[in-house]
């Protein structure tokens with residue numbers, strides 16, 4: 001089957017994408033713009049404002065003013081919560097349009113983009129609920145002292161986000177940052193600026209005060225860098241590649257900023273011989289090919305116990321070949337187009353590397369029938385040794401490795417044998433093994449006999465090169481707030497008195513001669 005390029009283009013695309021600063025949509029100070037491509041044709045469909053330090057300075061000044069002079073940080077949690085619920089309502093009511101634009105801009109399959117839009121609404125709703133239920137610690141020392149925590153927003157939060165599920169990942173930071181009373185400057189990913197530019201209208205409609213939300217588009221090395229180095233931005237929440245995280249960590253060090261780092265992954269999916277094989281095959285297929293494989297928690301290294309290894313590989317490869325690659329806007333599409341030709345080239349280069357490192361059992365290049373656009377066939381390499389680059393490095397596309405293991409000890413050694421530690425998936429029906437393995441694996445999050453389904457209250461974060469700190473639930477509230485400790489004396493003042501001996505002459509003080 002060959003697909004002609006009768007490309008789907010959403011109606012009413014914006015004619016340009018601007019920054020949003022202090023309640024106004026504006027161009028860059030210097031007027032610079034950058035090209036935005038759609039991943040199906042790789043044609044430029046719009047120009048976006050390319051922010052520089054001057055734009056970040058303006059955005060931070062607006063956010064700073066809204067923080068020091070505006071009502072937002074001092075509003076009752078219930079009042080802020082109402083605004084956040086309205087934001088969630090609006091996002092929900094526009095989920096189809098959001099998904100349409102996100103899918104067009106990022107290449108994500110439309111059904112999956114729709115799920116992400118709904119999840120974005122849920123993030124706002126969740127933090128709207130959490131801040132009104134927020135209780136802080138009080139410590140009593142009977143008759144003597146009472147101590148309480150005065151929780152305060154910190155100031156201007158800098159939010160830097162990646163291009164995979166952009167709208168949802170932005171909501172994940174915006175929700176808690178705003179719920180707790182901070183003001184923000186968001187620097188979204190340059191590959192996918194379209195959905196981010198919808199926030200301004202949504203926030204205005206929901207009644208968010210002017211200057212609380214600011215948005216600067218642009219390159220990471222320019223706009224992102226200026227945000228990281230701005231002295232009036234005490235917090236940076238970053239999601240992206242581990243090496244960008246390292247750079248930001250260094251750049252933020254002189255300012256001693258609060259940092260939350262959600263970074264890359266190369267997560268193992270471990271299938272023991274006693275597992276429910278039907279569920280394990282379905283889950284490990286979905287685990288790496290959903291969201292085009294552009295998923296930080298993708299189970300991109302499958303480890304399979306030797307007894308079931310060959311039948312597993314055969315079944316897995318057959319199913320991977322049936323995964324439907326298609327145009328992002330089509331309901332039947334399971335894998336769409338990768339975000340950008342640069343990323344496509346990167347994924348394809350790993351496929352070439354993989355040919356020399358493992359046994360190719362499915363896919364292996366451009367998806368059949370698509371002459372243009374960033375379409376990659378779901379690709380499976382079996383017999384991949386842990387020394388292989390495709391075993392060690394994050395590919396961030398629809399490419400998976402399968403490696404055999406003999407016993408629990410070897411499975412654990414293989415699972416832990418990368419620099420990353422974001423997620424791990426374990427498939428077994430042995431209760432003891434399941435828990436022992438989960439607790440020993442070096443991963444911030446483990447799913448046992450489960451795909452990646454996450455309750456919003458649970459901690460999210462990675463270990464090793466996959467991140468620093470945890471977000472999710474009250475941990476996000478902790479990141480975006482200061483917990484000032486206030487101590488009050490109740491009884492007699494506990495005051496060892498110095499300098500009490502009124503007329504102490506030099507002799508009494510022991511200095512006499």
Ligand code: NAD
Pocket residue numbers: 160161162163164169187188189190218219220221223224225228239240241242244245247248262263264265295296297394396422462466467
């Ligand atoms: P990236 O690191 O290239 O870019 C992320 C953001 O950082 C972009 O907005 C970019 O413009 C900005 N940036 C780049 N250089 C910068 C600099 N020097 N200073 C400040 N900002 C800078 O990542 P990406 O390619 O957009 O996203 C894919 C990566 O994100 C993958 O590694 C993936 O695993 C990771 N990711 C992690 C999570 C998680 O929660 N752990 C979630 C999603 C994606």
